[in-house]
Amino acid sequence: MYDVVVVGAGPAGLMAAGAAGAAGARVLLLEKNRGPGRKLLISGGGRCNFTNAETDMHRLISRYDTAGKALFSPFARMGPTQVLEFFASRGMPYKTEDNNRAFPRSDKSSSVLQVLLDYIEEGRVTLRTQTTVKALRTDSGRVQGVELQDGSIDVGSVVVSTGGLARPDTGSTGDGFSWLEQLGHSIVRPEPSLVPVVVEEDWVTDLQGLAFAELRISLRLGEKTISKTDGKVLFTHFGLSGPGILNLATRISQAAAEARKQGQPAPTISLNFFPTLDGGSLDRQLQDELSAYPRRLLRTILESMLPPRLARCILAEAGVSTGLSGEITASEVPKQLRKRIVSLMQDFRLTYRELQSEDWAVVSSGGVPANEVDFRSMESKMIAGLFVCGDMLNINRPSGGYSLQICWATGYVAGLSSAEAARFQHG
Numbered sequence: 158m159y160d161v162v163v164v165g166a167g168p169a170g171l172m173a174a175g176a177a178g179a180a181g182a183r184v185l186l187l188e189k190n191r192g193p194g195r196k197l198l199i200s201g202g203g204r205c206n207f208t209n210a211e212t213d214m215h216r217l218i219s220r221y222d223t224a225g226k227a228l229f230s231p232f233a234r235m236g237p238t239q240v241l242e243f244f245a246s247r248g249m250p251y252k253t254e255d256n257n258r259a260f261p262r263s264d265k266s267s268s269v270l271q272v273l274l275d276y277i278e279e280g281r282v283t284l285r286t287q288t289t290v291k292a293l294r295t296d297s298g299r300v301q302g303v304e305l306q307d308g309s310i311d312v313g314s315v316v317v318s319t320g321g322l323a324r325p326d327t328g329s330t331g332d333g334f335s336w337l338e339q340l341g342h343s344i345v346r347p348e349p350s351l352v353p354v355v356v357e358e359d360w361v362t363d364l365q366g367l368a369f370a371e372l373r374i375s376l377r378l379g380e381k382t383i384s385k386t387d388g389k390v391l392f393t394h395f396g397l398s399g400p401g402i403l404n405l406a407t408r409i410s411q412a413a414a415e416a417r418k419q420g421q422p423a424p425t426i427s428l429n430f431f432p433t434l435d436g437g438s439l440d441r442q443l444q445d446e447l448s449a450y451p452r453r454l455l456r457t458i459l460e461s462m463l464p465p466r467l468a469r470c471i472l473a474e475a476g477v478s479t480g481l482s483g484e485i486t487a488s489e490v491p492k493q494l495r496k497r498i499v500s501l502m503q504d505f506r507l508t509y510r511e512l513q514s515e516d517w518a519v520v521s522s523g524g525v526p527a528n529e530v531d532f533r534s535m536e537s538k539m540i541a542g543l544f545v546c547g548d549m550l551n552i553n554r555p556s557g558g559y560s561l562q563i564c565w566a567t568g569y570v571a572g573l574s575s576a577e578a579a580r581f582q583h584g
């Protein structure tokens with residue numbers, strides 16, 4: 158006999174189950190995978206950027222889309238300060254990197270998962286893995302239980318934390334969305350949102366694996382710049398990834414849709430590899446190098462300024478041979494070619510083809526609209542006793558720990574309120 162059933166043992170479900178257990182409820186946590194937290198383990202490249210340590214609440218909320226206003230209430234109870242304290246006080250030291258991104262000091266996402274496993278154990282939560290929930294049972298607008306493959310469980314409080322649709326191989330297959338839709342919620346169609354970009358240029362495969370800490374990324378339609386940002390960029394075999402690109406993905410696909418509608422060519426992504434220099438200074442720097450080493454190959458000089466594979470790619474784009482025969486020396490570089498190379502170093506363009514599929518997405522947009530959930534309790538406004546948290550919610554967020562911060566806060570509140578609701582039902 159359980160007071161609360163939590164469906165899905167990702168970060169939101171683990172936090173919800175632990176909080177409900179700590180509040181005294183008898184909790185059953187159901188997970189269809191062999192083990193909990195599969196997506197959590199691959200988060201942040203296996204290092205897990207587990208929150209964003211921004212302490213100014215208004216600034217923090219401004220990073221989410223307009224639906225993020227709803228987060229004021231759960232963040233007041235489990236904001237970044239409390240999250241850092243939660244993990245640190247349970248034996249997980251942390252460190253903060255650029256842009257307030259917080260990581261476990263171990264650089265291992267398994268440290269984050271371990272804290273959550275200890276938390277559910279403390280709360281005497283029963284974790285049942287390899288158990289798929291098939292449906293929710295309700296009657297007259299109130300939850301009655303959950304249906305499994307082989308039977309059902311009667312319970313008056315259910316937390317649905319089955320995640321979004323990004324990376325379905327980790328178990329997030331959108332099951333909760335179909336259940337809630339059948340129960341009257343208007344699910345916003347999930348689309349991959351923080352997702353890498355596929356480009357037209359096949360030669361991008363030559364650059365696979367190159368990573369840049371801070372580039373200026375401009376999104377262009379023809380010669381018009383429609384968006385500009387600074388961020389990390391990673392070249393992949395199909396195109397571009399890294400936080401700077403992921404954060405622009407939705408904007409890029411919107412721009413492409415607009416361009417298509419107006420019969421214009423696809424947008425381009427322009428990368429500036431020297432964002433702190435203006436064109437004149439970079440040109441002078443290259444000119445100095447060329448004059449200092451007139452007999453050196455142009456390729457060798459560029460390879461000292463850029464990763465060699467990128468240098469060769471820029472030379473190829475500028476029409477300069479990088480083969481054994483036909484290479485030119487520094488003294489042979491005409492002004493026009495030098496200008497073209499400088500321009501490619503600061504305006505290196507790749508043509509947008511499409512966003513990668515949700516198999517590659519870090520998060521998907523869409524889900525349960527924020528106005529259909531009471532964020533003071535995380536209870537559905539349509540079905541009593543049904544609580545929703547984590548990636549199930551339609552709140553767009555950038556890369557940088559903002560996603561897991563939603564999971565901790567909404568999971569915590571959902572856990573406490575589901576326990577409270579169960580107490581009320583039992584009188």
Ligand SMILES: Cc1cc2nc3c(=O)[nH]c(=O)nc-3n(C[C@H](O)[C@H](O)[C@H](O)COP(=O)(O)OP(=O)(O)OC[C@H]3O[C@@H](n4cnc5c(N)ncnc54)[C@H](O)[C@@H]3O)c2cc1C
Pocket residue numbers: 164165166167168169170187188189190193194195196197199200201202205206207208288289290291318319320321323324327328329330331332333518519520546547548549557558559560561562564
């Ligand atoms: C590659 C990658 C890197 C990321 N890095 C970061 C990062 O560094 N920082 C950050 O803030 N965010 C990051 N994210 C996003 C973050 O991982 C998610 O926001 C978070 O995992 C969502 O947690 P959740 O509990 O809502 O859902 P999920 O983690 O998706 O968990 C849902 C769980 O429910 C289970 N489930 C689904 N259906 C059923 C069912 N019918 N019955 C039983 N169980 C079910 C699933 O198996 C799964 O275990 C990353 C995501 C990816 C894919």
